Amino acid sequence: YNNFTGSIPIWVGEILSRLVVLILQSNTFIGHIPQKISQLKYLQILDLSNNNLSGPIPVSFGNLTAMQTLSESVFSWGGILGVGDTIPVTSKGKQGEYSEHLLPRLKIIDLSDNELTGGIPEELASLYGLQSLDVSHNLLQGEIPDKLGRLQQLESLDLSRNKLFGSIPSTFSNLTSLSDFNVSYNNLSGSIPSGNQFNTLTDPSIYIGNHLCGFPLTDNCTKGGGPNQGKPSDNGNEEDDDNEMVWMYIGSLSGFAVGFWTIWGVLIFKKKWRYAYFRYTDTTCDNIHVWVVVNFARMKSEIMSKSNH
Structure with missing residues (x-):
């Protein structure tokens, strides 16, 4: 002082x-x-x-x-x-x-x-x-x-x-x-x-x-x-996140529905396309079956050949 x-x-x-x-x-x-x-x-x-x-x-x-x-x-x-x-x-x-x-x-x-x-x-x-x-x-x-x-x-x-x-x-x-x-x-x-x-x-x-x-x-x-005063804004963020998730699911389901009916709807109402689709499917399955049988037989032959030697 x-x-x-x-x-x-x-x-x-x-x-x-x-x-x-x-x-x-x-x-x-x-x-x-x-x-x-x-x-x-x-x-x-x-x-x-x-x-x-x-x-x-x-x-x-x-x-x-x-x-x-x-x-x-x-x-x-x-x-x-x-x-x-x-x-x-x-x-x-x-x-x-x-x-x-x-x-x-x-x-x-x-x-x-x-x-x-x-x-x-x-x-x-x-x-x-x-x-x-x-x-x-x-x-x-x-x-x-x-x-x-x-x-x-x-x-x-x-x-x-x-x-x-x-x-x-x-x-x-x-x-x-x-x-x-x-x-x-x-x-x-x-x-x-x-x-x-x-x-x-x-x-x-x-x-x-x-x-x-x-x-x-x-x-x-x-x-x-x-502090609690920040809680409303936090809740707002949570609600925004929830809304985004909901719309994401809606969008995904909508896309799936559109894609599903685009393909199957055409096959149901277009007989020519339906026959072509099933013919293609059968041909593909046959080709796969043949490929598996041929390769299996080849492998079996090679194994038998090695065992004889």
Whole structure:
């Protein structure tokens, strides 16, 4: 909450090697997020929200060592904060005051309310200790990485108001600690995962602004995983297919009937043609019979001749 401008200095990640908390929210920083921040191996709380940052989320954030583990901070917060002192930290979309007893357990990344582009790096899935991830209100595109379903310590995940597409990964049903979830106002489609914590997320507004279906929305899912609103058009396609099959059968039967009566009708009413047809048939059958008898006799003769020799 200052009026800092310009880019976030690279030296923050190079020199402040023992930094545990970095909160630069609500300033007017511009430019890309420095990749060097990923070198801060003790960093547990990173809040760059509500700035004018652009560019992609650094893939190297997957290397934030302290967030990769489930253990608490190795630092003694009692030596950093005075007795009764707290630090304001935004978690689960709300700002709270955290004392030295709770801070060692927090592992948070908040990059919301910026102009970040690109996709969500799947490398973030290596941050196994991460409890809160907020990248809402950006310009992020692409699909949500399936691998984020590995973050079983994740309690809050906010991906709302971006340009994400595809489906919500089914692996998210493995996020058994998840209590706050929001993917509203993207371009997501398909069915909402079910089971575990997703059965407790009963607020439909966290899915609004997408093309999703399933609980807790009123749109049930079809067999293909799409919302019911697509069902009429699907039925229309099925009806078109059925109509095409019916007309195919009608055409086939009509052709057979025309061909049948063209041949047999002529034979029935034209005596001369009928006699000629049966004469031709008899001649053909006789020729075939003669050919079979002659060839059979020849083969028999050859076999007998070979056996005598």
